[in-house]
Amino acid sequence: MKSAISDLSVLVTDDSLTQRQYAKELCQDLGVSSLYDAANGVDALEVLDANSVDVILIDLEMPIMDGVELIRSIAQKKLNSSVIILSAKDPILIASVGTMAEADGLHVIGTFQKPLLADVLQCSLLRFIQDSKVSAEPKKANDNEVTALELSEALANRDLTLAFQPKLTTQGLLLRGVEALARWRHPTKGMISPAVFIELAERHGMIDALTHYLLEEAFKHKRSWQQYGLRFHLAFNLSPLSLADADLVDWLCKMANDYGIAPAEVTFEVTENALLGELASAIRTLARLRLKGFHIAIDDYGTGFANAQQLSRVPATELKIDRSLVHSAAVRPQQKTILASTVDLAKNLKLTTVAEGVETEEDYKILLDLGVDLVQGYYFAKPMFPDDLLAWVKTGLSQLRKQQEHK
Incomplete structure (x- = not known):
């Protein structure tokens, strides 16, 4: 599992240096070798413009450009990155933003309340890997498929x-x-x-x-x-x-x-x-x-x-x-x-x-x-x-x- 996760590239977006460092350490412990970080949405978009990123961890509460605005920008730019949405706010709000992101066409692999836990992050990254395999497989003809x-x-x-x-x-x-x-x-x-x-x-x-x-x-x-x-x-x-x-x-x-x-x-x-x-x-x-x-x-x-x-x-x-x-x-x-x-x-x-x-x-x-x-x-x-x-x-x-x- 670690070897599969090691092939991923992850961007951690959070205005708190402590929280960013904590999330990056979790990723490193799981074997992620290609890591980026950003303190707000504007910085994150610059990273995404210059690099191919598989998964983005997005904190909702950030200055300059908050997480909701960043999610909308990612959708508008039609970036292929999948997202994990994080916040210290209540789970209903976080889930609502996740629903919004999916409605905008983004692949949401998790919506979690802070602090992010190692096993939760691992499950999310493995879900991304599994979903990527499924989408890459040629679709089998369904017996009931009609033209x-x-x-x-x-x-x-x-x-x-x-x-x-x-x-x-x-x-x-x-x-x-x-x-x-x-x-x-x-x-x-x-x-x-x-x-x-x-x-x-x-x-x-x-x-x-x-x-x-x-x-x-x-x-x-x-x-x-x-x-x-x-x-x-x-x-x-x-x-x-x-x-x-x-x-x-x-x-x-x-x-x-x-x-x-x-x-x-x-x-x-x-x-x-x-x-x-x-x-x-x-x-x-x-x-x-x-x-x-x-x-x-x-x-x-x-x-x-x-x-x-x-x-x-x-x-x-x-x-x-x-x-x-x-x-x-x-x-x-x-x-x-x-x-x-x-x-x-x-x-x-x-x-x-x-x-x-x-x-x-x-x-x-x-x-x-x-x-x-x-x-x-x-x-x-x-x-x-x-x-x-x-x-x-x-x-x-x-x-x-x-x-x-x-x-």
Whole structure:
């Protein structure tokens, strides 16, 4: 292990001479032979301009240019160095800076509170070595890997389908709507994850074609349900890329009119990360959709970087709280506090709250206590194909209510 570490070059950036010397000694004890040091961000950038450095230890509190500014500069310069972030501040702050660095595209191999320990440093350097080996290895073909051509053919052959997951009132478990979820069963590769083929569609300019096809399928099913007297809402996900399409709103209105769908019974879901792109363009499209009577949901809230100010700019009607905030909140006090504050925020913004990814009775009880409006998840019902959904509405829903009454 030492021999592998000895091949690394490390830059220690800290305004404290004592701390710099201490970190360098730790590196030397582990066998690092190529060592640099800097007292602030400006000095560090000069070192990086003149030398190839594998790993940078960055103290957050420094004069002239602090650690946060240095991290941003490293990202902007697209330097290949990996970073270890250090501070005497609280771990939550350090972790937040680590998240920021990763969002900027940097490889973060550790975020630690001072003082830096020898075994922690060793693990981080070994992680860098392992990650470097993995990234250098040629990627093996995945049996389930699909190409843009295969997706294009699937669209042409109408091979993609939709499953629908119920959205229920937290109080009383009444059916209020369903979310349409794309499904693709490849003839030889089996089920392809939506995360794979939707990203593929976005990367290869097929997202509009995919959206048009799937929404038309969703509207066909909703029209069919209406003929049975079922008027529950339909939720449908829109890609952030679609929000830049100037013709999208007019097309959606035409589709709703052609299929006899009331806009007030349709909710378009967009992820909070969509707010980080072309905000003006996104809000323009969302505002027009609201003016036409459609509902707007901010999806996966809690996984990105949206804040209350950004949410207040968006003409949303609904906030979907991600599973990561919901699951295990009953046994994690800090998480429960964050969940409760998120629910309060949504209520103050006059947004309907929907908790997704509900998987346990404990999750459900917490959401009930917090006054969340709607729930969605495997604890109540998995995504179902249309015929299965109708059968569930007829019998499964009443059985679910009876089960809850006896708990």
